[in-house]
Amino acid sequence: METIVQKSNWKNKFGIIWTGQLFSILSSSIAQFAMVLWIGMETGSAEALAYAAIAGLLPQIILGPFAGVFIDRWNRKWTMIGADLFVALCSAAIALFFYLDIVELWSIYILLMLRSVGSAFHAPAMKSAIPILAPKSALVRIAGVNEIIQSISIICGPMLGAICLLTFGMSIVMILDFIGAFIASFSLLFVSIPSIPKERRSAKTMLQDMTDGAAAILQNRGMTWLMVSEVVVNFFVMPIVAVMSLMTLQYFKGTAYQVSLIEGFYGIGLLVGGIILSLWNPKIRKVSLIILGFSGLGAVLAICGALPSGYFTAYAILTIVQGFAVPLFTGPFTVLIQTQFPPTYLGRVFALFGSISQLPAMIGLLFAGYIADDIGVEKLFVFGGVVVAMTGIILFFIPSVQHLEEKSAH
Template identity: 25%
Template sequence: MKEWKKKCILFLVSQNISLFGSSVVGYAITWYITLKTSSGMWMTASILCSLLPQLFISLFAGVWADRYHRKMLIMVSDGFIAASTLGLALMFLVGKDSMWMLMLVSAVRSVGAGVQTPAVGAIVPQIIPQEKLTRINGINQTCNSVLMMISPAVGGVLLGSVGIAWAMLVDVITAALAICVMAFLKVEKPVSKGQISMWKELKEGIQYTTGHAIVSRILVFYGIAFFLITPAAFLTPLMIERTFGSEVWRLSANEIVWTVGSLLGGVFVAWKGNFKDKWRVMAVSYIGFGVTFLLLGLTPYFWMYLAVMMISGAFMPALATASTVMLQEEVEAGKLGRVFSVFQIISGSVMPLGMLIFGPMADRVPIQWIMVGSGALLAAAGKMIRR
């Protein structure tokens, strides 16, 4: 077996193990808040705690990913997230649970994710040949979808049977396994830049991102898309609870059908192997998201809702792969970490901004109306990409 394939396997196994545990905890926390409060304000607070810390730490995480050992950053951040989750689980187990403590640990976990994400995005071209990036990203999206299909069921079973504390312990175990697997991956440390200040590197990365014609264009549409995807990403559990019923199985089914669609989309991307016109792929994906989100707000029956949600999920792997591979192909290796951190800052800022608007709105107007409006705008944005 070729060396790059061995590295690729170790990396994919490690990251997907870590993703599984994080997904179980993420779903458990979201559903716990939904079922306990049925409040758009508490859901907004949860999203802000999960995203804002990533926004602030990303200012530096991209520089660290270009300066320090990316493998070690990934391992340390995994351990940091697991330790904070373990502490929260123990507090819940001894009866010292509170919504505010849940918010605090969500923020701490967000810091770890903020450090890890640019390092993960930047390390991929180090271990995978450029001509294989699309196929490997497609395989990774497929693996993600399989695990994301399982994790809602696991999260729902654990939350409904033994409580949120035990669901949290799953993340601790998977993080430990992911760190052990990652330890066997051999990746070179980025070349030292000498005594260049961190602020200068940060400024250089921002200027490069905003000044690069292709990267800056992706960035603009990236920001628009994340803002308009916010209602579908975070308010659908609340919409289901208010419209169709508060049973945990409905929330689980919502996530499962999305991941089934994403799984099928990932298989297609892996089979395709490469996209000649990545802009077109992004445009079609945006329009597909927009139309399906609009339909989610109009469906009167839960089975119809699930069918539309599955179709919507099929567009995610193509969109994620096209945009990620474009960045990995266009950006020079020494700046990848900072470019990915800028993109993380955008997603980390526009989605909380979206929740500040859409969250309180969800307590005043039907969420279905919000879905219809955001879907229509997202479809319109997709048509603009090709112009």
């Protein structure tokens, strides 16, 4: 890989990229929370909120495999710029609709789906460009910084989203999102991202390229097991995330303030985990970190569900631990994909996995409320936590996973 990649001044390049991404991700978090709050206030319908969330996920699930093919064929820098500008255009359209007071719920759904199309291209392109820009030894630290940016948006987004919506209105909120996406695309103009040489680019049909991407995953048994484990974890964690507010309100008899407190504590845990990854750059095997993250998160979720209803303080503290555990597996998992597959396949691998892993989120959104009502929200925490912890333990006994880091695609 070093023969096709220029990695000089990579820290300066990532400084520019991260600055743009911070504006973009934070403004998107503000807009997302404000949109959910606006739909909730306007309709009072949980069904409307679920449809809005599905509108934001469905295009990424459907388009993922196709987007990955184009990401591997196109220049990744211009793919990211185009995706950001498309998202900015959609945000500007939503802002205009609100400003002209011609908003219809169906039009919001359509525009949310269009914004999701941009995300289907941007996220895999960004992840697949990272190992082209940075040395392998820095990938864990880069993943840690990315987690920090995400955690800042989780902590600040809801608070700023509510303030901006109630003070300035949705049109201003979406203009901020437009500005954030524009800044992200503009910052990329100052970063040189080397292209994969033409002789290594695919000359096959789209279907053949998609099939080759799936085959590359299946041929690496260790990564296949890890991806399956991620899907299993998402399947059980997403319903828990969907009903977390109910855990505070119903089981612990909390208030709306305490709901926001729990979200903030979770973000703090993410932030601490991301900072540790970015500064520590541990020499521990990435597979071991993933197993530790799965097992730790599962154990904490199960303990949260087993707490007596009067132990809200303990629940709040454990929520920080939940957030802290997440970067332990998301960061190393991303790095393993970046190092286990050749650069020519990374767009397809990231997009295909992203598409598959989003499916549990859809199921969680559709059925989490019903499941929690039938068995009790606290039991959902216990059952899901046990499964997640067991998933981590099982990975420890799979030889292809344990020997995964003995080989690299680069």
